[in-house]
Amino acid sequence: MNPRFRRYFFLISCAAFLGLFVWALHDLPPFGNYRGPYGDILNHVAVYERHVTDVVTAVNFDYRGFDTLGEESILFMSVIGTALLLRPQKKETEAPDEEEKKLQHAMDESERRRAPAASDAVRVLTLALTGPLIVFGWYVITHGQLTPGGGFQGGVILATPPLLVYIAGELETFKRITRQEFVEAVEAAGIFGFVLIGSLGLFARGAFMQNVLPLGETGSILSGGTIPLLNIATGLAVSGGFVQLIYVFLEQTLEVKLRVRKAK
Amino acid sequence: MTLFPYLVAAWLFCIGLYGVVTSRNFIHLVMCLAVVQSSTYVLLLSIGYRTGGLPPVFAGVPVGAPAVDPVVQALMLTDVVVEATVVALLLSLAVQVHKGTGTLNPDHLRELKG
Amino acid sequence: MQVLHILILSLVGVCGTAVVLTRDPRSQVIGLSFFGLVLACMFFVFQAPDVALSQIVIGAVALPLMFMLTMARIRRNIEEQAARKRQQQTKGGKVV
Numbered sequence: 001m002n003p004r005f006r007r008y009f010f011l012i013s014c015a016a017f018l019g020l021f022v023w024a025l026h027d028l029p030p031f032g033n034y035r036g037p038y039g040d041i042l043n044h045v046a047v048y049e050r051h052v053t054d055v056v057t058a059v060n061f062d063y064r065g066f067d068t069l070g071e072e073s074i075l076f077m078s079v080i081g082t083a084l085l086l087r088p089q090k091k092e093t094e095a096p097d098e099e100e101k102k103l104q105h106a107m108d109e110s111e112r113r114r115a116p117a118a119s120d121a122v123r124v125l126t127l128a129l130t131g132p133l134i135v136f137g138w139y140v141i142t143h144g145q146l147t148p149g150g151g152f153q154g155g156v157i158l159a160t161p162p163l164l165v166y167i168a169g170e171l172e173t174f175k176r177i178t179r180q181e182f183v184e185a186v187e188a189a190g191i192f193g194f195v196l197i198g199s200l201g202l203f204a205r206g207a208f209m210q211n212v213l214p215l216g217e218t219g220s221i222l223s224g225g226t227i228p229l230l231n232i233a234t235g236l237a238v239s240g241g242f243v244q245l246i247y248v249f250l251e252q253t254l255e256v257k258l259r260v261r262k263a264k
Numbered sequence: 265m266t267l268f269p270y271l272v273a274a275w276l277f278c279i280g281l282y283g284v285v286t287s288r289n290f291i292h293l294v295m296c297l298a299v300v301q302s303s304t305y306v307l308l309l310s311i312g313y314r315t316g317g318l319p320p321v322f323a324g325v326p327v328g329a330p331a332v333d334p335v336v337q338a339l340m341l342t343d344v345v346v347e348a349t350v351v352a353l354l355l356s357l358a359v360q361v362h363k364g365t366g367t368l369n370p371d372h373l374r375e376l377k378g
Numbered sequence: 379m380q381v382l383h384i385l386i387l388s389l390v391g392v393c394g395t396a397v398v399l400t401r402d403p404r405s406q407v408i409g410l411s412f413f414g415l416v417l418a419c420m421f422f423v424f425q426a427p428d429v430a431l432s433q434i435v436i437g438a439v440a441l442p443l444m445f446m447l448t449m450a451r452i453r454r455n456i457e458e459q460a461a462r463k464r465q466q467q468t469k470g471g472k473v474v
Contacts, residue, residue, distance in 0.1 A: 003286065003371065006285060006286070007285070007286055010281070010282060010285045010286075014278050014281070014282070017274075017278070018274060018278065021270075021274050022267075022271075022274075025267055025270050028270065028311070029311075030266040030267075031266045031267070031268070031269055031270070031310055031313065032266070032313055032314060032315035033314070033315070034311070034312060034313060034314040034317075034332065034333055036333065038333075038335055039312065039320075039331075039332070039333030039334055039335055039336075042320075042334055042335065043320055043322075043327070043331045043334065044327060044328070046334075047322050047327050048327075053321060053322045053323040054320075054321050054323070054428070055320040055321070055322070055331075055334040056320055056321070056334045056337045056338050056341065056428045057428070058334075059334050059335055059338040060338045060341060060342070064335075064338060067342070068342060071342040071345070071346055074346050074349065075345065075346060075349050078346075078349035078350060078352060078353045079349065079352075081353050081356070082349075082352045082353050082355075082356045085353075085356040085357060085359070085360055086356045086359060086360075102465070103458070103461055103462060103465060106461055107454075107457065107458060107461060140431070146323055147321060147323055148319070148321055148427035148428040148430075148431060149428070149431065150341075150428065152341055152342065152344075152345050152432055153341075153428070153431040153432050153435060156345065156348075156432070156435040156436055156440060157435055159440075160435075160439065163443070219323070238345065241349070242348075242440065245349070245352050245444070246443070246444075246447075248356075249352075249355075249444060249447035249448065249451065250447060256454075265384070268383075268384060268387060269383075269387055272387045272388075272390060272391045275391055275394075275395075276390070276391065276394045279394060279395050279398050280394065280398060282398065283397075283398035283399075288401070289401070289403060291403040291406075291445060291448065291449065292401060292403050292406060294445075295397060295403070295406050295407075295410050295445065296397070296398050298397075298410065298437075298441065299394045299397055299398055299413070302390075302394065302413070302417055302437075303394075305417065305421075305429075305433075306387075306390065306420070309420075309421065309424045309426060309429075310424075313424055313425070317425055318425060319425045319426065319427050319428075321427070331425075332424070332425045332426070337426045337428055337429050340426070340429045341428055341429055341432055344429065344432040344433055344436050344437070345432060345436060347436070347441075348436045348440050348441055348444075351441060351444060352444055355444055355445065355448040356448075358448065358452075359448060359451055359452060359455075362452050362455060363455055366459065368452070
């Protein structure tokens with residue numbers, strides 16, 4: 001199927017799709033008139049039943065907590081898949097012979113000519129922001145049940161400080177804080193913690209992910225029973241996963257930069 | 265005018281799909297896939313919106329106040345994070361394809377050797 | 379429906395079109411980052427702060443980052459293959 005024919009075929013199917021879509025739009029409620037009962041029920045009931053003020057987090061980690069477990073496993077398996085696909089191939093890790101060494105040397109030379117060192121402004125800004133970002137990430141994770149936030153958002157925010165360290169040029173520090181054993185342990189602890197807290201409900205009251213811990217008072221951090229714990233577990237899993245993703249993409253570049261730095 | 269958000273969602277879907285179908289570079293293809301995914305976000309949010317509604321966060325707001333739908337937002341939250349990991353997986357596939365065949369053009373991949 | 383809704387939805391549509399119609403990946407990444415930011419503004423206008431937080435961090439930071447890292451890696455692969463080929467040719471020349 002050559003590209004021209006493919007384009008025309010697509011335009012025809014797209015026109016048909018748009019026609020059917022506009023026809024289906026007539027049965028949707030007009031924009032702004034939300035009719036469905038579930039949203040209203042949850043808005044009225046969630047604050048009293050679970051003692052949380054952020055209904056979206058309550059839906060994500062309590063009412064529909066099982067779906068969140070599925071999403072986390074998707075994340076976990078994608079990270080595994082990416083790490084598997086981008087692992088160093090066998091011929092890249094066996095002992096290099098003379099020609100390989102000359103090739104590496106030539107590549108390192110061109111790399112050194114091309115990459116400028118990080119400027120002072122970049123270094124100051126990134127290193128000054130690293131600490132506040134870690135605190136902010138934990139703040140978003142732990143306050144997920146009170147204000148907009150939660151495990152997913154805070155987890156991704158927590159994954160950015162190592163990247164800032166890399167941008168500032170502190171390569172040895174970056175290599176130390178993203179050691180594979182540590183990051184994998186954090187991610188596995190997050191996923192396993194999620195399943196463990198869900199099993200608490202299974203053993204205590206016979207239903208997986210039942211909210212069995214004391215609910216606390218609305219508005220304090222320790223409210224919502226299992227919800228803050230699930231937030232922390234999700235935050236750990238997501239941040240571990242994203243740090244691993246970034247590291248897998250950066251791995252080869254990192255090795256070259258460290259070699260270049262040693263040669264200088 | 266009340267159909268405008270839905271039409272924007274359909275337009276994003278179609279233009280993203282057009283980009284996927286006529287792409288000549290794998291990385292361009294994956295970015296068009298991100299545009300297609302964002303069309304679902306627009307559609308979901310438009311369905312759950314209530315005119316004059318507040319966000320479904322009741323910290324300091326009385327519980328009976330009109331608020332938008334929280335279920336749709338819960339669906340979208342995890343969707344956004346999963347989109348990032350799916351894109352990462354696709355990009356690593358693109359890197360492997362380039363390493364194996366030396367090209368990033370989907371049209372030229374039809375002639376696989378051995 | 380307010381003017382703000384119409385404006386932000388039109389902006390989203392235009393940005394999405396711009397992302398698709400930019401063919402060179404290196405320019406497209408910047409467009410994708412801006413598109414992620416505009417989408418987060420749209421979520422904010424539609425009263426969805428949770429999702430807007432997620433979208434800002436992922437759509438405007440993590441996604442363009444992964445694209446740029448991929449492009450850097452592919453460029454490095456290309457250079458390595460070219461250097462290897464040059465080396466093969468000079469080696470062949472010496473033997474001959």
